[in-house]
Amino acid sequence: MMPDPKPSHSQSYPDTDGYFGQFGGNHYPPEVRPALEELRSTYEELRQSPDFQHALDKARIGLQGRPTPVHYLENISNQVGGARIFVKREDLNHTGAHKINHCVGFALLAKKMGKTKLIAETGAGQHGVALATAAAYFGLECEVHMGGVDVGKQSSNVGRMQLLGAQVVSATAGQSALKEASDSAFDSYAKQHEHALYAIGSAIGPHPFPMIVRDFQAVVGQEAREQFLSITDGSLPDHVVACVAGGSNAMGMYSGFIDDSEVVLHAVEPLGKSDQLGQHAATLSYGRPGTLHGARSVVLQEDDGTPAQVSSVASGLVYPGIGPEMALLHETGRISVARISDEEVISTFFRMAKFEGIIPALESAHALAFAIQLASQRPSSERILVNLSGRGDKDVDYVLENYGTG
Ligand SMILES: Cc1ncc(COP(=O)(O)O)c(C=O)c1O
Incomplete structure (x- = not known):
């Protein structure tokens, strides 16, 4: 018998607890952990499904232009x-x-999970615009948190998000930038996780977000x-x-x-x-x-x-x-x-x-x-x-x- 081929990097990481070596895991308030576990299990199931892949491909070709x-x-x-x-x-x-690659994935996941709203942070506004677009396409509400400084600097993206039907929340704590936008968006999600899905803007955050973003961006x-x-x-x-x-x-x-x-x-x-x-x-x-x-x-x-x-x-x-x-x-x-x-x-x-x-x-x-x-x-x-x-x-x-x- 031939030995099994070496598993690829993405098959090896993250481990079952969401770790990439010593990094990763889920260091998030315990009250939100069941919602993240629901996201992980739905994702693991749907990623294998031909229907899910078909709907994703349709959005990638027609909406995104891939x-x-x-x-x-x-x-x-x-x-x-x-x-x-x-x-x-x-x-x-x-x-x-590139942000829209994972935004359409999250929007489709939200739809399949019966959620009605997407919440996220944005820096330059690219992730926010991409998410507002995916939310409009899949018929979901959208709430985007953006640092106060970026709201001024990237005003055309703020207008685009609003045109697409999203609510833009200005995060004015601290440096009024991406970190504060993330803090504000995570707080809002913690209050709304029963009907909302957090559609994180990068391969960051608690497990399973880094894995899901990587896979949709692959x-x-x-x-x-x-x-x-x-x-x-x-x-x-x-x-x-x-x-x-x-x-x-x-x-x-x-x-x-x-x-x-x-x-x-x-x-x-x-x-x-x-x-x-x-x-x-x-x-x-x-x-x-x-x-x-x-x-x-x-x-x-x-x-x-x-x-x-x-x-x-x-x-x-x-x-x-x-x-x-x-x-x-x-x-x-x-x-x-x-x-x-x-x-x-x-x-x-x-x-x-x-x-x-x-x-x-x-x-x-x-x-x-x-x-x-x-x-x-x-x-x-x-x-x-x-x-x-x-x-x-x-x-x-x-x-x-x-x-x-x-
Ligand atoms: C065009 C573009 N490239 C890169 C990035 C950096 O994000 P990441 O490291 O998640 O790709 C951003 C973030 O807003 C972006 O808008």
């Missing part, structure tokens, strides 16, 4: 003269980012792998690059390549204004083990253990934590971590617009900036695949006002 293409950045690759850069165009998703990596093999007559990329806040676009993209040890996986964190605590949001680079939003992971902390202030020009990266699976991949050395400053992000934003005709989200511009640096250090025989996680329409007013036209 599959998104893999595209060669020929002009910038030629300018750099080193490794060649390819992008997975998640910016071409309906609503402009479509990115699966498609990208097939497309890349077909473009290159059967070669895998040498490097795969994604920006990271909680890790939803990174885990989705890595899913297609994680079991190929020859593919180097890079996570790009926001260095913001400097490497001083409070001036960046580079959690894996400078954080330490801690618990945030119901999971054990790596957290940027003050000396007394409270989550640190964080900063980045990209609202969607302003978060002092990271998903537990990302923390494990970092601890085991499977991913390599890089940092990109606000300044490098803005110049890449302009470069992409002027030379490739693509205005990237400021979050995604972190991954692109790093890929350009990496390309300049690697030979032209190598290929880099970047998750272009979102488009920059939401950032245009902010960039024009603060940096001009480049």
